[in-house]
Amino acid sequence: MCGITGYIGYRDAYPIIINGLQRLEYRGYDSAGIVLYDGNDIVLSKTKGKVSDLLEKAAKEISPKGNLGIGHTRWATHGVPNDVNSHPHTSQSGNLVIVHNGIIENYDTLKKELINRGYSFKSDTDTEVLINLIEEVQKENDVKLGKAVQIALNQVIGAYAIAVFDKNKPDEIVVARLGSPIAIGIGKDKKEFFVASDASPFIEYTKEAIYLEDEEMAIIRVGKKVKIRKIHDDSLVDASVQKLQMNLEQIEKGGYEHFMLKEIYEQPRAITDTYRGRLLREDGIIKMMGVEDNMKKFLNADRIIIVACGTSWHAGLVAEYIFEDLARIPVEVEYASEFRYRNPVITENDIIIAISQSGETADTLAAIKLAKSRGAFVFGVCNVVGSSIARETHAGAYTHAGPEIGVASTKAFTTQITVLSLIALRLARAKGTVSSSDYRYYLQELELIPEKVKMALTSDDHIKKISEIYKDATNFLYLGRGYNFPVALEGALKLKEISYIHAEGYPAAEMKHGPIALIDENMPIVVIATSKGHYEKVVSNIQEIKSRSGQIIAVVTEGDVQVKEIADHVIEIPETNEGFTPLLTTIPLQLLSYHIAVMRNCNVDQPRNLAKSVTVE
Numbered sequence: 001m002c003g004i005t006g007y008i009g010y011r012d013a014y015p016i017i018i019n020g021l022q023r024l025e026y027r028g029y030d031s032a033g034i035v036l037y038d039g040n041d042i043v044l045s046k047t048k049g050k051v052s053d054l055l056e057k058a059a060k061e062i063s064p065k066g067n068l069g070i071g072h073t074r075w076a077t078h079g080v081p082n083d084v085n086s087h088p089h090t091s092q093s094g095n096l097v098i099v100h101n102g103i104i105e106n107y108d109t110l111k112k113e114l115i116n117r118g119y120s121f122k123s124d125t126d127t128e129v130l131i132n133l134i135e136e137v138q139k140e141n142d143v144k145l146g147k148a149v150q151i152a153l154n155q156v157i158g159a160y161a162i163a164v165f166d167k168n169k170p171d172e173i174v175v176a177r178l179g180s181p182i183a184i185g186i187g188k189d190k191k192e193f194f195v196a197s198d199a200s201p202f203i204e205y206t207k208e209a210i211y212l213e214d215e216e217m218a219i220i221r222v223g224k225k226v227k228i229r230k231i232h233d234d235s236l237v238d239a240s241v242q243k244l245q246m247n248l249e250q251i252e253k254g255g256y257e258h259f260m261l262k263e264i265y266e267q268p269r270a271i272t273d274t275y276r277g278r279l280l281r282e283d284g285i286i287k288m289m290g291v292e293d294n295m296k297k298f299l300n301a302d303r304i305i306i307v308a309c310g311t312s313w314h315a316g317l318v319a320e321y322i323f324e325d326l327a328r329i330p331v332e333v334e335y336a337s338e339f340r341y342r343n344p345v346i347t348e349n350d351i352i353i354a355i356s357q358s359g360e361t362a363d364t365l366a367a368i369k370l371a372k373s374r375g376a377f378v379f380g381v382c383n384v385v386g387s388s389i390a391r392e393t394h395a396g397a398y399t400h401a402g403p404e405i406g407v408a409s410t411k412a413f414t415t416q417i418t419v420l421s422l423i424a425l426r427l428a429r430a431k432g433t434v435s436s437s438d439y440r441y442y443l444q445e446l447e448l449i450p451e452k453v454k455m456a457l458t459s460d461d462h463i464k465k466i467s468e469i470y471k472d473a474t475n476f477l478y479l480g481r482g483y484n485f486p487v488a489l490e491g492a493l494k495l496k497e498i499s500y501i502h503a504e505g506y507p508a509a510e511m512k513h514g515p516i517a518l519i520d521e522n523m524p525i526v527v528i529a530t531s532k533g534h535y536e537k538v539v540s541n542i543q544e545i546k547s548r549s550g551q552i553i554a555v556v557t558e559g560d561v562q563v564k565e566i567a568d569h570v571i572e573i574p575e576t577n578e579g580f581t582p583l584l585t586t587i588p589l590q591l592l593s594y595h596i597a598v599m600r601n602c603n604v605d606q607p608r609n610l611a612k613s614v615t616v617e
């Protein structure tokens with residue numbers, strides 16, 4: 001995915017766009033660019049690299065003048081990251097400029113047609129094809145920019161969020177969306193407008209925003225009401241203006257060196273926010289409107305199918321254990337990318353739970369649409385309020401983790417598990433599959449988790465020392481059993497994505513079916529060996545590793561004796577019931593990957609080749 005920003009109004013557009021791009025850099029950081037209308041003409045600067053590289057280049061190339069402009073930070077899809085492929089792109093005449101997030105799938109056919117009509121192309125991007133198509137439509141039909149954008153988009157197959165302006169009509173920005181998000185910030189008395197992939201670039205200027213829905217486009221003019229239309233049938237849409245809840249503090253680092261570290265430390269607060277108003281321990285109840293309103297469906301479901309990607313998929317795997325254990329409902333957990341392309345058996349008695357931090361992941365969205373088309377009820381667990389998945393699902397529950405900016409998911413994972421635990425407990429109570437005393441105990445334990453996460457975080461310095469020892473390792477194994485098998489997968493993913501060390505997660509007992517061959521004195525193995533569950537079995541697995549000279553870093557319950565004697569390092573977490581241990585065991589693994597990545601000089605918040613949410617296939 002990419003980040004787009006834009007401004008039209010009375011202030012200098014340059015700093016607003018550059019700051020906005022810095023806030024959106026989590027969405028992509030291969031290249032960046034900006035174009036301004038300086039009163040006479042457009043001035044454009046773009047480069048491979050980060051927004052900081054753009055700042056340097058733009059300072060030499062353009063004068064930062066003008067009250068109209070658009071900017072882009074890119075995660076490459078068509079065309080390698082280089083200066084030419086960077087956005088903004090101009091049309092052949094140089095009159096129109098565009099920034100784009102998404103993919104135009106039929107760009108090749110459109111490009112050939114445009115070449116036949118005399119167009120030539122500087123870049124390898126699908127975006128340059130789109131801006132030339134808009135120009136061609138404008139010329140052919142003698143229509144205004146908005147109409148030309150609309151006609152062109154009706155010829156396009158794919159996904160997009162775009163912002164376009166015409167230097168000969170520098171009083172408007174045209175934006176449109178299909179599959180990629182776009183928000184319009186409305187300044188006081190409509191004297192200025194902001195455009196962005198999310199509201200973070202304009203949060204200090206306005207708390208009022210319109211989020212375009214799929215297949216909508218808007219014409220933004222200073223002093224005028226934003227006009228929104230359906231791209232396909234031209235019908236006018238009533239804009240719904242939303243009050244933004246986000247504040248500046250939430251999207252800044254707040255004294256931490258990296259967003260990831262801030263977000264790891266935010267987990268006690270985030271988990272509390274997740275269950276606030278839902279877990280009413282004193283009344284002995286769990287109240288979640290999305291579940292209450294659909295209780296019959298949940299209770300009559302033959303099974304639950306969880307669809308998600310990456311870390312959210314790992315949260316789904318934890319949920320499989322919780323739902324089956326507590327609520328006795330059969331659960332299947334599917335990679336959304338696989339689910340959407342096979343021919344899954346889905347019936348009206350299935351419930352699909354789609355989990356996504358961003359709520360924009362293309363594969364998860366497609367899996368939801370497939371399940372809906374087969375008549376299933378779809379429930380979303382999302383963090384980003386108003387996101388595509390939140391809107392596409394029949395009902396859902398937000399995680400309320402607050403903005404997660406580090407590309408590596410941390411607080412999203414623990415808050416997803418919290419929401420899913422609440423749902424499982426609520427259903428278990430309704431079905432009578434847990435006794436009332438156990439139920440009360442679970443509520444009490446869940447309420448204590450934020451304090452216990454705080455305690456787990458106190459091992460940070462100790463984990464930093466362990467990281468120092470293993471920072472140069474080339475491979476890691478992560479092992480866990482039962483509820484902690486998905487945590488092993490998650491720990492390995494965290495290490496891979498931010499430190500570029502190869503790591504694999506395995507169910508501890510599977511080790512002897514193959515991976516044990518990898519073990520020698522150079523192999524660090526992180527083993528989750530908490531006291532509840534399969535402790536003795538995991539201890540045996542640790543012994544098997546030790547007798548082959550593997551280096552053990554064990555995550556244990558405080559007070560552990562047995563593992564301490566055999567492991568090379570132990571990291572303690574507070575005790576809780578087995579089902580909630582993933583909320584604690586994941587903390588040291590997040591910190592371990594964080595410190596190792598920092599020590600290896602890796603870009604923790606913006607790891608190479610990744611983007612925060614994957615809005616393309």
Ligand code: M6R
Pocket residue numbers: 309310311312355356357358359360361364407408409410493497610612613614
């Ligand atoms: O926004 P989503 O939760 O749908 O994103 C899913 C994955 O792309 C995401 O979890 C990814 O694996 C993270 N980089 C993991 O840290």
